[in-house]
Amino acid sequence: MKHQSTISPLRVAAFLTCAFLLAILLFTSRAQAASVLRDGTYTIDYTVLKAENDSVSMANDYWEKPATVHVKDGKMQVEVTLNHSAWITEYKAPSNGGFADVEVVKEDPAADTRLVRFPVADLTVPLESKIHVTVESVDYDHDYTIRLSFDEDSLKESESAASSKAEASVDKGNSPSPGSAAAVPEKPASERTGKSAALNNAGDETGDSASETGSGDREIPNPKTGDRTPVLALILLFIVSSVFVFRQVLTAERNKK
Structure with missing residues (x-):
């Protein structure tokens, strides 16, 4: 009988959370470095x-x-x-x-x-x-x-x-x-x-x-300095990807039963 590995939704959530936090950390570090001038x-x-x-x-x-x-x-x-x-x-x-x-x-x-x-x-x-x-x-x-x-x-x-x-x-x-x-x-x-x-x-x-x-x-594009768009984009991407992955995992779990 062929063994089928299962992916725990909890593990998926943990992975996505870590990836999201890492992206935020990198973005914040980059912004702080850019604001420091010699x-x-x-x-x-x-x-x-x-x-x-x-x-x-x-x-x-x-x-x-x-x-x-x-x-x-x-x-x-x-x-x-x-x-x-x-x-x-x-x-x-x-x-x-x-x-x-x-x-x-x-x-x-x-x-x-x-x-x-x-x-x-x-x-x-x-x-x-x-x-x-x-x-x-x-x-x-x-x-x-x-x-x-x-x-x-x-x-x-x-x-x-x-x-x-x-x-x-x-x-x-x-x-x-x-x-x-x-x-x-x-x-x-x-x-x-x-x-x-x-x-x-x-x-x-x-x-x-x-x-x-x-x-x-007249409106100008959102200022590049202090722009929160990248952070908001990361949050939105995290939410969308989380929903998609959870649906995929749950669908796979249901098909195995």
Whole structure:
């Protein structure tokens, strides 16, 4: 009599659970490794989003790209340039469980730009920020909450930092300061003509302004940073495969009886 081996549903469940946990562990480890940068200067693209959803904020047009990331002793500082600087009268970033004014690195009143710096703990998570917009010419005065979503795939070492390293290998005495903000370009306000007169349709306001309309309502793909899609896909795959395998095992067990 030919012996037929049986597969215990409990063993199948144990195997699938172990495989699922291993996949989650590998994904988490990869995400954590990607968020750790060695000391240096980098550039990264980002998008300014609304507070309540992943629609692009009108404020996105007033935040120059890319941002510069300075990493020292494992801590990150991000620098961004604002155009129409005079309109953005307050800019606060997360700090010690609350929000604090960002550091102003330099200003160019003639070009109406401002370079600011603030700490960031994790580039994979959209950074919530608070801004106050005042445009006296149109009697506009409102508070907004925005989120900076960084594109991890665009992260690369700053060209100025790379060239500095090359020069240092030839002449260490001529290398520029590692904290230099030269990598952040500034555009004159004249290049921004044609924009709306104010951020009056930004739609990120925490107060009483109207919702954002027009191009500001466009949706962008889920940010690659902080994206939970892979985890959700793994969970869904685990559930579907578990149901399928259990049905196959139970069918085989019934056929043997």
